[in-house]
Amino acid sequence: MTAGAGSSYIIEGPAMRHQVSRNRRIAVFFLLPAVVMLFVTTIYPMLYAGWLSFRNYDLAKPFIPRIYVGTANYAEVLTSQPFFHALVTTFKLMAMTLSVQLVLGVGMALLVIQKLPGMALARTLLLIPMMISPVIVGLVWLFLYFPELGYLNYFIGLVGFEPVPWITSTKWALTAIAIADIWQWTPFIMMGTAAALQSLPAEPFEAARIDGNSRLDVFLHVTLPQLKPVLISLLFLRAIDAFKIYDIIFVLTKGGPADSTEVISLYIYRQSFTFWRMGVGAAASFVSLVIIVVLITLFFRSMQRSQSAQAR
Amino acid sequence: MSSVILRNVVKRYGQVEVVHGIDLDVDEGEFVVLLGPSGCGKTTTLRMVAGLEDISGGEMQIAGRVVNDVAPKDREIAMVFQNYALYPHMTVRRNMEFALKPQHLAADKVAERIAEASRILGLEPLLERKPSQLSGGQRQRVAMGRAMVRTPKVFLFDEPLSNLDAKLRTQVRLEIAKLHKRLGTTVLYVTHDQIEAMTLADKIVIMKDGHIEQVGSPEEVFARPRNLFVATFIGTPAMNLLPATVGGTASAPVLDADGIQLPAPAALAGKLEHGRKVTIGIRPFDIAIADDDRTGTTHAATIEVVEYLGTEVLINFRLGEHELIAQLPASSRPATGQEALHIAVDASKLHLFDTRTGLAIEP
Amino acid sequence: MSPSAREKLLVYILLAVVLMLFMTPIYLIIVSSLKPAPDMFSRPPAFIFTPTLQHYYDLFTMRPFHLQIMNSLIVAFGSTAFSLFFGTLAAYAISRIRNRWTNQIAFWILSMRMFPPIAVVVPYYIIFQTLGILDTPLALIIVYSTFNIPLTVWLMKGFFDDLPEALEEAAQIDGHGVLATFYYVTLPLTAPGLAVAAVFCFIFSWNEFLFALMLTGSNAQTVTVAVMSFWSSDAVQWGRIMAGSFVILIPGVIFVLTCQRWLVKGLTMGSVKG
Numbered sequence: 001m002t003a004g005a006g007s008s009y010i011i012e013g014p015a016m017r018h019q020v021s022r023n024r025r026i027a028v029f030f031l032l033p034a035v036v037m038l039f040v041t042t043i044y045p046m047l048y049a050g051w052l053s054f055r056n057y058d059l060a061k062p063f064i065p066r067i068y069v070g071t072a073n074y075a076e077v078l079t080s081q082p083f084f085h086a087l088v089t090t091f092k093l094m095a096m097t098l099s100v101q102l103v104l105g106v107g108m109a110l111l112v113i114q115k116l117p118g119m120a121l122a123r124t125l126l127l128i129p130m131m132i133s134p135v136i137v138g139l140v141w142l143f144l145y146f147p148e149l150g151y152l153n154y155f156i157g158l159v160g161f162e163p164v165p166w167i168t169s170t171k172w173a174l175t176a177i178a179i180a181d182i183w184q185w186t187p188f189i190m191m192g193t194a195a196a197l198q199s200l201p202a203e204p205f206e207a208a209r210i211d212g213n214s215r216l217d218v219f220l221h222v223t224l225p226q227l228k229p230v231l232i233s234l235l236f237l238r239a240i241d242a243f244k245i246y247d248i249i250f251v252l253t254k255g256g257p258a259d260s261t262e263v264i265s266l267y268i269y270r271q272s273f274t275f276w277r278m279g280v281g282a283a284a285s286f287v288s289l290v291i292i293v294v295l296i297t298l299f300f301r302s303m304q305r306s307q308s309a310q311a312r
Numbered sequence: 313m314s315s316v317i318l319r320n321v322v323k324r325y326g327q328v329e330v331v332h333g334i335d336l337d338v339d340e341g342e343f344v345v346l347l348g349p350s351g352c353g354k355t356t357t358l359r360m361v362a363g364l365e366d367i368s369g370g371e372m373q374i375a376g377r378v379v380n381d382v383a384p385k386d387r388e389i390a391m392v393f394q395n396y397a398l399y400p401h402m403t404v405r406r407n408m409e410f411a412l413k414p415q416h417l418a419a420d421k422v423a424e425r426i427a428e429a430s431r432i433l434g435l436e437p438l439l440e441r442k443p444s445q446l447s448g449g450q451r452q453r454v455a456m457g458r459a460m461v462r463t464p465k466v467f468l469f470d471e472p473l474s475n476l477d478a479k480l481r482t483q484v485r486l487e488i489a490k491l492h493k494r495l496g497t498t499v500l501y502v503t504h505d506q507i508e509a510m511t512l513a514d515k516i517v518i519m520k521d522g523h524i525e526q527v528g529s530p531e532e533v534f535a536r537p538r539n540l541f542v543a544t545f546i547g548t549p550a551m552n553l554l555p556a557t558v559g560g561t562a563s564a565p566v567l568d569a570d571g572i573q574l575p576a577p578a579a580l581a582g583k584l585e586h587g588r589k590v591t592i593g594i595r596p597f598d599i600a601i602a603d604d605d606r607t608g609t610t611h612a613a614t615i616e617v618v619e620y621l622g623t624e625v626l627i628n629f630r631l632g633e634h635e636l637i638a639q640l641p642a643s644s645r646p647a648t649g650q651e652a653l654h655i656a657v658d659a660s661k662l663h664l665f666d667t668r669t670g671l672a673i674e675p
Numbered sequence: 676m677s678p679s680a681r682e683k684l685l686v687y688i689l690l691a692v693v694l695m696l697f698m699t700p701i702y703l704i705i706v707s708s709l710k711p712a713p714d715m716f717s718r719p720p721a722f723i724f725t726p727t728l729q730h731y732y733d734l735f736t737m738r739p740f741h742l743q744i745m746n747s748l749i750v751a752f753g754s755t756a757f758s759l760f761f762g763t764l765a766a767y768a769i770s771r772i773r774n775r776w777t778n779q780i781a782f783w784i785l786s787m788r789m790f791p792p793i794a795v796v797v798p799y800y801i802i803f804q805t806l807g808i809l810d811t812p813l814a815l816i817i818v819y820s821t822f823n824i825p826l827t828v829w830l831m832k833g834f835f836d837d838l839p840e841a842l843e844e845a846a847q848i849d850g851h852g853v854l855a856t857f858y859y860v861t862l863p864l865t866a867p868g869l870a871v872a873a874v875f876c877f878i879f880s881w882n883e884f885l886f887a888l889m890l891t892g893s894n895a896q897t898v899t900v901a902v903m904s905f906w907s908s909d910a911v912q913w914g915r916i917m918a919g920s921f922v923i924l925i926p927g928v929i930f931v932l933t934c935q936r937w938l939v940k941g942l943t944m945g946s947v948k949g
Contacts, residue, residue, distance in 0.1 A: 026853045034765030034824065035780060041821045042787055048798035108693055114686055122690055124935045126697055131927030133882030135899050136920045140700040143707065143913065149716040151703075183697065191939055203397030206364055211462060212385025212414035221410060225401040244791050247884050251903075268793045278797050285794030292789050 053282035073283035083284060085259065086267035087291070089174065093263060094242045096178040097185070098235055104182070105189025106231070113194050127191060129184045138251025141180040142167070145252065170260035173253050177261055180248050185241075189234055196230040197223070232303055236296070243292050264288045315340045315375060315466055315498040316361060322369030323356050323522075331356055332522045333370060338466075338515075343492050343499045345509040347545075348519035354502045355470060357519070361500060362391050362468050375465050385414060390459035391468040394475060396451045398443040404454050405439040411458045422461075429457040432494065433487070449480040456491065469501040473508060481508075488512060506546050510534070518542050540670040543593050543663060549626060552599075552636040554592040555667060558584045567592055567662075572611060572632050575659045579675040584664075590673065593663035596626070596639035602654035610654045615646060629653055704924060708917035715913050730914035734922075737915070738901050744922065747897040749812045750887075751880040751926075754819040758876050759869060761820070762827025767857065769828065770835035781832070787825045795821070796889045803890060810892040818886045823876040830875070830941050834868030835861070871941030874930050881926055898923050 056069045077083050112123050129137070144152040145166035153163035166176040200223070208218045246265040249255065255262035255270065262270070264284070272281030316338040323331035331353040338344045346354035359365040361372065363384030372379055374387050391397075399407050408426045417425075430436045433453045443451055452472055459467060472488070473481045489512055492499055503509055509516045510530045518525045518533060518541075526538040537543035537551075544550045558576070560566030565576040565584040569592060576584055584590070602610035611631055619626040625645045627638045638655065646653065664673040707715060709726035734740050769781045799818055803809045838861065846856040862869070887897040902919035905912040931938065 030764045030768040031777070031780070034761040034768075034828075037761045037820065038765075038784060038787075038824055041817055041824070045795040045798035045802065045821075046790065048802065049794050052797065111686060111689055111693065116683060116686060119690075122694060124931060125694065127931045127935060127938065128701060128928055129697055131878055131882075131931050132701075133884065133899055133923050133927075135882070135884040135903060136704070136923055137700075139902070139916055139920055140704055142911075143703060143917075144700070146716075146911075151716075151720060154718055154720070183700065187697070188942065191942060195939055201395060201397075203393045203395050204399050206362075207391065207393065207397040207411070207458070209364065210362055210384045210387075210389060210391050211411045212383075213410065214414070217410075217413065221402075222399055240789050243789070246791075246793065250884075265791050265793045268791060272793070272797055281797065282794060285791055289790050289794075293786065296789070 049282040049285060052278050053286055055279045057278040057282075058276060069279070073279045074287065076280060077284045077287050082259070082262070083267060083287075086262050086264050087288070089259075089261065090243060090245075090263040093174055093178060093181070093245065093261075094239060096175070097181045097242055098238060100178070100182050101186045101189050101238065102231065102235065104186045105234075106193050106227070108186065108190040109193035109197055112190065113197050123191075123194070126187045128187075130187045130191075132184065134184070134247035135251055137180055137184045138248040141176070141183070141248075142252055145176055167253050168257060170258050173257060173261045177249055177252055180252065181242070181245065184248075185238060188238065189231075192230060192234040193227065196227055200226055236300070240292070240296070243288075315342070316500060317373040318357075318361075318370065319372075320370035321357070321360060321367055321372055323353070323360060323365065324368040329368075330522050331360075334519075334522075334524050336517060336524070336527070338498060338500060340498055341496045343501065343512055343514045344517060345513035345515070346500065346502045346517050346519060347504070347506060347509040348525075349504055349545075351521075352519040353522040354504075354519050358468055358470055358500060358502045361466075362389060363387055388465040389468055390462045390464035390466075391470065392452075392455045392459050392472050394471040396443070396455045396475075398451060398454055398458070400443050403440050403442055404435060404446075404457075407443075407454060408458050408461050412461050415462065425461040425463070426457075429460040432491070433457045433460070448476050449484055452476065452484055453487065456488070460491075460495070465498065467497055467499045469499065469503075471503055472501075473503070473505070485511060507548070510546070516546075518545060536672070536674075537593075537663065538672050540591060540593070540665050543665065543672070547595060549596050549637045549639060551663070552594045552596060552634075554594070554634055554636075556590055556592050558586055558588040558590060560586075562586070567664075570633050572634070573609075574657060574662065575609065577659050577662050577664070579660070580664055580673055583673050583675070589667040591665040591667045591670075593665060594636070594657060594661070595663075596637045598658060598661040599636070599638035599640075600656045600658070601638075601640065601644055602656040610656045613653045613655050615651055615653050618646060620645060627653070629655070631655070701924070704917050704920050707913065708921045710914070712914055730918040733912075733915050734918045738904065740898070740901060740919070740922075743896050743898050743901040746812055746891075746895050747881055747899075750815045750819065750895075750897060751877045753812060753816040754823055754880040755873050755876040757816055758820045758823035758827045759873055762824040762872065763831050763869065765824070766828045766831035767835055767861070770832050771840070781828070784825050784828050787821065792822070792885060796886065799886070800889060809890060810894045812895050814890050815880070815883075815887060815895065815897070818890065819876075819880045819883060823879060826875055826879070827872045830872045831865065831868050834865040838864055867937055867940065870934065871937045874934055874938065875941065878927055878930060882923070 053073055054068055054070060056067055056072070108126070112119055112126070142150075144150045147165070147168050150166070152166065157163055164172055166172050204222055205218065208222060213222075244265055245263060246269075249261055249263060249266055250269075253261045255266040268281045268284050268288075271277050271284060316336070318334055318336040320333040320335060321331065322329060322333050334353075334357065336344075346357060348354050356365060360367050361374070363379070363382065367380050374389065379387050399410060402410060405426060408429065409422060412422050412425065426439075430439060433456060435450075435453060435457050438446060438450060438454065443454070446454065452475075455472070469488070473484055476484060485508060488501075492512075501508075501512065513530055515527060516530060516533050517527050520541055526533055526542045528536070533542055533546050537546060540553070544553065554569040554572070556567040556569035556574070558565050559568045559573075560576075563581060565581055565586075567574045567576050567590065574592065613629040613631045613636075615627060615629050616635065617628040619628070620642070623642055625640055625642050627640065627646065629636055629638065665671060666673055708730055709728070710721065710724055711727045711729070714721040714724045765780075765784070769777045795818075799814075800809070803814045808814045842864070843856050843860055846860045847853070851859070882899065883897075884899040884903070887900045888903070891897065891900065898919065902916055902923060905915045905919065
C-alpha cells in the first residue's frame with residue numbers, strides 16, 4: 001500500500017493553512033533542484049534533438065546551410081524502408097528475447113526457490129550476468145561466436161552438428177544476438193519471479209496439497225495466475241530496455257551482416273555518425289520514441305483493463 | 313472405530329523436539345479441540361495429522377490406516393486454514409471445483425456437491441464472486457465449503473476464527489457447531505481461545521510446551537482440572553490462586569493462606585499432611601457475598617475495582633495480602649463508594665493443587 | 676513432506692546445467708585473460724595451460740589503463756552522488772505530495788527511460804563542445820545522470836512510499852522541521868534504498884559505453900572504451916581484451932556477492948508488492 005496520500009495535515013484554521021503553504025514551499029525546494037537538473041540534462045538535449053530533427057543538419061556537407069526544413073526529415077524517416085526494417089528487426093529481437101527470457105526465467109525461478117543447500121549461492125551467482133557491462137557481454141560472446149576460432153562451434157561440432165555461421169550469416173546473426181541478450185537478462189526475470197513466488201501466501205498451496213491437485217494443475221491454475229501481474233511488470237521493464245538495445249549489437253555485428261541486425265538504435269547511429277545526417281537521426285529518434293510510448297501505453301491499458309475485469 | 317489415533321507422536325526440528333510423544337484418540341464423529349497457548353505444539357500436531365509436516369516419531373492412524381508416510385491427498389482429510397487459503401483469482405465456485413478436481417467426479421456430481429455445500433453454508437449468492445470481494449466471515453464460510461465438498465473423513469480446522477472480529481467470531485462459531493451437528497464428520501480443531509473450545513468441543517485436549525496436560529470433556533476440564541495450568545487456562549475470569557500451608561488436625565485440616573484460614577474440602581482430608589504446601593484454587597463464580605448475619609466462615613475484604621458487565625459484576629478485592637476476583641450477578645453489585653465486603657467460600661468448591669508439582673490433589 | 680531423493684537429484688542436475696550455461700562465459704573471461712596467446716583458441720580447448728599475466732601487463736603498459744580506471748571511478752562516484760542527491764529529493768517530494776504537478780513530473784521522469792540514448796548523443800556533443808567540457812569526467816557525470824536520476828527516483832519513491840507517514844508526523848509534532856525530519860527520520864530508515872540506488876547508479880556508470888565513446892577522447896577515456904580499443908581493424912587482441920574485461924567485471928561481481936538481498940529488493944521494487 002502506498003502511504004502519503006497528499007497532505008496529511010487536516011486543514012483547519014490559519015495555523016494549518018500556514019503549515020500547508022509552508023509545506024508547499026518546502027516541496028518546491030525539494031523538487032526544484034531535481035527538476036532543474038533534469039531539465040538541463042534531459043529536456044534540454046531532447047529539445048535540441050527536436051530542433052535538429054527539423055533541420056537539414058548534415059555534417060558531411062558543411063557548406064549546405066542548416067536551414068529549417070519542416071517535416072522533411074520525418075517524412076523521409078517514415079517512408080524509408082531502412083527505418084521500418086530497423087523497427088521490424090527491433091521487434092523481432094524483442095519477441096525472441098522476451099519470450100525465451102520469460103519461460104527460462106520462470107523455470108529457473110522455480111528451480112532456485114527450492115530450499116536445498118547451495119541454492120542461495122546459486123541464486124547469487126546467477127545474478128552476475130545482469131551486472132556486467134553489455135560491452136563485455138558482447139565481447140565474450142564474440143569470443144564464442146568468432147568465425148573459425150570461437151569455441152561455441154567447437155562444442156556444437158562435438159555433439160555432431162554442423163558449425164553455425166553465427167555472426168557472419170544473415171540467417172543467424174539476430175539469433176546470435178538474441179542468445180547473448182537472453183544470457184544477460186534472464187537472471188532479471190528469474191530474480192523478480194523468485195521474489196514474487198516467495199511472497200505468495202503458502203496456505204492456498206497447502207490446501208491444494210491436501211486436496212490432492214496435481215502439481216501441473218497447481219502451477220497452471222494457482223501459481224501462474226498470481227504471478228501474472230509481476231511478470232507483466234518485469235516484461236515491461238525489460239521491453240523498454242530491449243527496445244534501446246545497442247552495445248551488444250555494436251560489438252557483435254555492428255548492425256550487419258547486410259543490415260540483418262540493424263535495430264533502431266543502430267539505424268539512428270548510422271544516420272547520425274556514418275552518414276552524418278544528424279537531422280534525420282534526430283527525427284528517427286522521436287518517431288521511435290512515439291512508437292514505443294504508444295505501444296507501451298496501449299499494452300498497459302489493455303493489461304489494466306483485463307486485470308480490473310478479472311477483479312470484478 | 314476411532315477416526316484418528318496418535319501413538320507417542322513426536323516432532324523434531326533438527327535437534328529440537330517440539331512435540332513430545334503425545335497420545336490421542338479421536339472417535340468417529342467426535343469434535344476434538346486442541347487448546348493451548350502459542351507455541352504449545354497444537355498447530356504442529358494438526359499439521360502432522362494433515363500430512364503437511366513429517367512425523368518424527370510414533371505412529372498416526374486415520375480411519376484405521378497407518379498414515380505416517382501417506383501423502384496428504386490420500387488421507388481423506390480436508391483442512392480449513394486460519395487465513396482461509398482461498399485461491400485469490402478464482403471465483404468461489406471455481407475454488408470449490410478446483411478442490412474437487414482430483415476426485416475426478418462427473419460434472420453433474422461436482423455441481424451437486426457444490427450446490428449442497430453452498431446451500432448449507434449460505435454461499436449461493438456468492439458463487440460467482442472472487443475472494444477479494446468477500447468479507448472475512450464470508451471467506452471463512454467459503455473455506456469451509458471448499459473443505460465440505462470433498463466429503464472427507466476428518467475435518468481439520470487451524471484457528472479458523474482468529475482473523476475475524478469479535479462479533480463475527482460468535483456467528484461463525486455457531487455455524488461451525490451447526491455444521492458439525494448436521495454432518496457428523498469427525499473434527500480436529502485447533503485454537504488458543506478457551507471459549508471456542510468450551511462451546512464447540514466434545515473433547516478438549518489441553519496442550520502446553522509440546523505435552524498434553526489434560527484430555528476431557530468441557531465439564532471435566534472445567535470442574536476437575538488436573539493441574540494448575542489447566543485450572544488457570546480454562547474459565548474466564550481465571551481461577552483465583554492462593555498459596556497456603558496445611559494446618560489444623562489430620563481429621564479436620566485447615567488451609568492457612570497467610571493468615572486467612574479456610575477449611576479444607578472434606579473429601580481431601582486424608583490427602584493433606586500437616587505442613588504441606590498447597591495452592592488453593594477458587595473460581596470467581598464460587599465466591600459469594602456473605603449475608604449480613606455473618607454466620608459461618610466469612611472473611612473481611614476490601615474492594616479495589618468493580619467491573620460492571622450488564623448481566624454480571626466482577627469485583628476485584630483484596631483479602632489480606634491476596635488480590636482476588638469474584639464473579640456475581642449484577643444484582644449483587646456493591647453500592648458505589650462501598651469499600652468493605654464480606655465474602656464466603658464453600659469449602660467443597662475449593663480446588664487444591666500441590667504447590668511443588670502443580671498437580672491437582674484429588675480424592 | 677520433503678521432496679524425494681529422486682526429485683532432489685533432478686533439481687540439482689538442472690541447477691548444474693543452468694549454472695554451467697550462465698557461468699561459462701564468465702569463466703571464459705577469467706581463464707582467457709590468463710591464457711598465453713597461442714593457447715587462446717586451441718582445439719581441443721586447453722583446460723590445462725600455464726597461466727600468464729602477460730595480458731594484464733600489456734593492458735597497463737600499452738594503455739594508461741590505471742588512469743582509465745581512475746576516470747571510470749571518478750565518473751561512477753560522481754554520477755552516483757549527483758543522482759542520489761537530486762533523485763532522492765525529487766522522489767521524496769513526489770512521494771509525499773500528491774497533486775497534479777508532481778504526478779506529471781513523476782510520469783515524465785519515468786518515461787525518460789524510454790528514449791533511445793543514441794538520440795541525445797549529438798545534442799550533448801554539441802552542448803559540451805560549446806561549454807568546453809568535452810573529454811572531461813564532468814561531461815559523463817552529467818550525461819549519466821540523465822539515466823541515473825530517473826532510476827533513483829523510481830527506486831527511492833518506492834522506499835518512501837513504504838515508509839509510514841506517521842513516523843514523520845510524530846517528529847513534526849515534536850517540533851522538527853521538514854528538513855530535519857527528512858534527515859533524521861526518513862533517510863536513516865530508507866538507507867537500504869539509498870544503498871541500492873547507489874549500487875545501480877555506480878554500475879550503470881561504470882558499465883556504460885556509448886556516451887563514453889562519443890564524448891571522450893584521450894583524457895577522460897573510461898575502461899569500457901579502453902577495452903574496445905584493443906579491437907582494431909586488423910586484429911582483435913583477445914588476451915588484453917579479456918584482461919580488461921575482467922577488470923570491468925570486478926565491481927559488478929563484488930556488488931552482487933555483497934549486496935545481493937538489497938539488489939533484489941531494488942530491482943523488484945514496484946514489480947513485486949510487499
